[in-house]
Amino acid sequence: MSAVRFTEDHEWIRMEDGVAVIGITVHAQEALGDVVFVELPEPGREVTEGEAVAVVESVKAASDVYAPIAGRITETNSAIADEPGLVNADAEGSAWFFKIIPADPAAIDALMDTAAYAKFIESH
Amino acid sequence: MSEAPLKTTPLDALHRRLGGRMVPFAGYDMPVQYPAGIMTEHLHCRAQASLFDVSHMGQASLYGAGAAAALEALVPGDMLALKPGRQRYTLLMTPQGTILDDLMVANAGSERLFLVVNASRKDIDLPHIAAHLPAGVTLQRHEDRALLALQGPAAVAVLSRFAAEVAAMPFMGFAAVKLAGIDCLVSRSGYTGEDGYEISVPSAAAEDFAEKLLAEPEVMPAGLGARDSLRLEAGLCLYGNDIDETTNPVEAALMWTIGKRRRMEWNFIGADAVRAMQDNGPTRLRVGIRPDGRAPARGHTDIATADGTIVGQITSGGFGPSLNAPCAMGYVRRDLAADGTELNLIVRGKPLPARVTPMPFFPHRYVR
Secondary structure, three states: OOOOEEOOOOEEEEEEOOEEEEEEOHHHHHHHOOEEEEEOOOOOOEEOOOOEEEEEEEOOOEEEEEOOOOEEEEEEOHHHHHOOOHHHHOOOOOOOOEEEEEOOHHHHHHOEOHHHHHHHHHOO | OOOOOOEOOOOHHHHHHOOOEEEEEOOEEEEEEOOOOHHHHHHHHHHOEEEEEOOOOEEEEEEOOOHHHHHHOOOOOOOOOOOOOEEEEEEEEOOOOOEEEEEEEEEEEOOEEEEEEOHHHHHHHHHHHHOOOOOOOEEEEOOOEEEEEEEOOOHHHHHHOOOHHHHHOOOOEEEEEEEOOEEEEEEOOOOOOEOEEEEEEEHHHHHHHHHHHHOOOOEEEOOHHHHHHHHHHOOOOOEOOOEOOOOOOOOOOOHHHOOHHHHHHOOOOOHHHHHHHHHHOOOEEEEEEEEOOOOOOOOOOEEEOOOOOEEEEEEEEEEEOOOOEEEEEEEEEHHHOOOOOEEEEEEOOEEEEEEEEOOOOOOOEOOO
16 A cells, blocks of 8 residues: 545545545545545546536535546445545544546656645635 | 725724634624634524624614604615614615615613614715704714624523513613613524524624623534524525625515515505516516535526526525525525425536525524
8 A cells, every 4th residue: 555645726636556546635525524425436437637527515515526646437435425424533534535547657656645635624 | 905904893802812714804803713613603693692893793773753754765675664762674775776784773761762783884874864864863873882692592591681571571672771880782583594683783892891701601603604504594685695786675576575565555666676576477586495415505506497497696605504405595486485395406517406495494492
């Protein structure tokens, strides 16, 4: 299991056996508040970097979740569609959103590491 | 948006101590939620009692023997029949028969009407009222008063500890009451669909009094987020979303606010246009709408028929924590306004099945 990387849109991404697992950060779920609905992409969909692929809605507002890297969606997490509150309870663990087979596995290295993301949050 | 610095309410320091997430609203820096979150704050209000700071709203009094008659020129409600100690919901009207604002008017006795208007409209409403007053009637703004809303089934038990007489107040009752030694103006009303009180308190005493209420075991602070989801479940209009200067009370389904006598006389500003729409029938109506699934539809979402024709728009929508489901209100073509009518909401380009549903979505639990 490789280190977790982060985007400026507050997604986390972690490589597991050549597949990128993606979710939203603890910081993101805090900012959103109580998550009440999650819309996930169709597996098999080819996505580009930065493309809006999922939606997360709190009581107050809707937000897009973006693909941090280009590739093909292989799997989505039906558990969070059934129980959206999981996103608040375990954002960076069991409440992952989707998995992508990266078009370029090196693309993840360009994203922020834990320290850089912490700094990014602090400055925004 | 305005560049002017945000105004604060007398409870600003308290909001920050409580960890409120502050957002700009109607020119004020207001808590949208506290650390508990909107869902918890909403459900707590329905289960126990929640304290809201609504000091951003405009408070004013009309003084003079002719106050009620003067106000009747501007609103369609029956102000002359409003007895001392009673409050009524009514509308300020434009000459075009549309809604300038919605407001609460209480008869405070001693030739005084006490008004509460929306924060976003007070600088329009109050000069408008002042410009239409005859000699002998004066308008005074109460910039030196805060407004607290204590809402929920436990509100009566909590507030009774400060003054036993509030328990006997009827729904939409109004009284001057001494609470914790402070001269307050109390109405048994609110914006949540629950029993509760709105309490006008001198600004200087507001923080101390709010902390006393919060020290009661049933009471939790709630922000504007919960206030919005509570009023939406209760089917109550939000000015600027569901009603505004483009909506007529007929299409807004607010004809119940027009007094019987007023419908004979038709002598308020904009009455001709309201009467004409009533006679000819509106082309659209405000209705409640429940999406079939779990996806919320927000304000400005288009409403369509099965063939894709756009037949209306959502004006308020979100997730109802007490319904554990989304709910919305909006305007649809009149022939599609019947309860049970199936419609599609166009969310992110896709049709979301929904149906017209009677409001309130969550039953009102006002004291009777």
